[in-house]
Amino acid sequence: AQKITQTQPGMFVQEKEAVTLDCTYDTSDPSYGLFWYKQPSSGEMIFLIYQGSYDQQNATEGRYSLNFQKARKSANLVISASQLGDSAMYFCAMREGFEEYGNKLVFGAGTILRVKS
Amino acid sequence: EAQVTQNPRYLITVTGKKLTVTCSQNMNHEYMSWYRQDPGLGLRQIYYSMNVEVTDKGDVPEGYKVSRKEKRNFPLILESPSPNQTSLYFCASSPGGVAHTGGYTFGSGTRLTVV
Numbered sequence: 438a439q440k441i442t443q444t445q446p447g448m449f450v451q452e453k454e455a456v457t458l459d460c461t462y463d464t465s466d467p468s469y470g471l472f473w474y475k476q477p478s479s480g481e482m483i484f485l486i487y488q489g490s491y492d493q494q495n496a497t498e499g500r501y502s503l504n505f506q507k508a509r510k511s512a513n514l515v516i517s518a519s520q521l522g523d524s525a526m527y528f529c530a531m532r533e534g535f536e537e538y539g540n541k542l543v544f545g546a547g548t549i550l551r552v553k554s
Numbered sequence: 555e556a557q558v559t560q561n562p563r564y565l566i567t568v569t570g571k572k573l574t575v576t577c578s579q580n581m582n583h584e585y586m587s588w589y590r591q592d593p594g595l596g597l598r599q600i601y602y603s604m605n606v607e608v609t610d611k612g613d614v615p616e617g618y619k620v621s622r623k624e625k626r627n628f629p630l631i632l633e634s635p636s637p638n639q640t641s642l643y644f645c646a647s648s649p650g651g652v653a654h655t656g657g658y659t660f661g662s663g664t665r666l667t668v669v
Contacts, residue, residue, distance in 0.1 A: 441596070472658075475577065482644060484659040528596060539585045539602030541612065546596045548613045 440464065441529050443545035450519045451553050457504070458514040458548050460529030469533050471512040472542065473503065476526040485527075488512060519552045526550075555580045560645050560661030565585070567635055567668055575630045575664050576647030583659070584650035586628040587612065589622065591663075592640040600643075603628055635668040642666075 442461045450456035456508040462471065469490045475483040488496045488503045504513040516523055526549050530542040558579045568620050580584065584605050589597040589612075597614030603622040618638055619631040628647075632639060646660040 461587035480642065480663045482646075482663075484658065494664060496583065497619055530597075536589070536604075536649070539587050539604050539610070540650070540658070541587065541599050542589075542597070542646075544589075544598070544608070546594050 438513075440533075441531055441545035443529055443548050445548045446546070447549045447551070448527045449518075449551050449553055450523075452521060453518055455515060455517045456519055456550065458516070458529075458550065460512045460514065460545060462510050462512060462529075462531050464510075464531065464533050466533045468535060469531055471503070471505070472505050472532070473501070473512075473529040474528045474530060475523075476528065476547070478525070486514065512554045518551075521552050521554060524550060524552045556659060558645055558647050558661040560643075560664050563662060563663060564642040565664060565666050567666070569668055570634050570660045573632050573635060573666075575632075575643060575645075575666070576632065577628045577661055579659065580626065581647060581649070581659065582625065584625075585646035585648045586622070587646050587648075588628070588630045589619070589644045589646065590614065590639075591644065597644060599602055600630070600635075631657050637668045640666060640668050642649075648668075 471488045473485040486498045486501045488505045500517045502515045526547045528547045529545040561576045587602040588600040591597045598614050600622040603609045643664045648658045
């Protein structure tokens with residue numbers, strides 16, 4: 438079974454508008470962490486935001502916020518005021534438990550975001 | 555600067571010719587992993603190491619070997635590469651001890667093509 442599902446293979450957004458990238462996850466472990474990474478065309482993995490399973494509030498980092506709905510097992514990334522430089526592949530990932538399998542991250546298939554001017 | 559250094563960035567090789575992708579981190583991290591990235595599949599863990607001389611298989615270990623003789627280095631070895639190992643590879647390190655937030659550091663990636 439897929440542990441991380443990103444249902445949007447590709448998305449377009451107009452510059453300066455907000456966009457939501459969807460991520461659902463599946464785990465029976467009460468302790469987990471959810472991550473979003475950005476991968477520009479150059480290929481590197483850029484950490485954006487983290488949400489712990491016990492965190493009471495949704496994580497925010499600048500223009501990025503994570504809409505964490507624990508009961509629905511969703512962890513959507515919201516990018517406000519999109520910029521041309523936001524065009525990239527975005528991955529949702531999960532770490533289950535603490536230090537399991539070398540702190541293994543399980544990744545979704547990714548969503549390609551294109552920002553239009 | 556805290557970093558994970560992978561080499562080479564790009565590699566084209568022929569089927570069956572042994573190759574090694576190097577990975578080195580300067581943060582004294584206990585945990586290191588190798589991932590491969592394929593279209594539609596995201597990144598998948600190949601092997602991981604929890605400390606020196608402690609390594610184990612991840613989700614897609616077939617055709618790969620690793621070693622961890624020193625804490626900083628975690629090379630990925632393809633003894634007999636095949637075309638289905640054409641992929642983008644990432645090395646990542648993270649600290650141990652406590653749950654952490656965003657504590658993973660990824661290398662820049664190695665784009666491998668096996669012909």
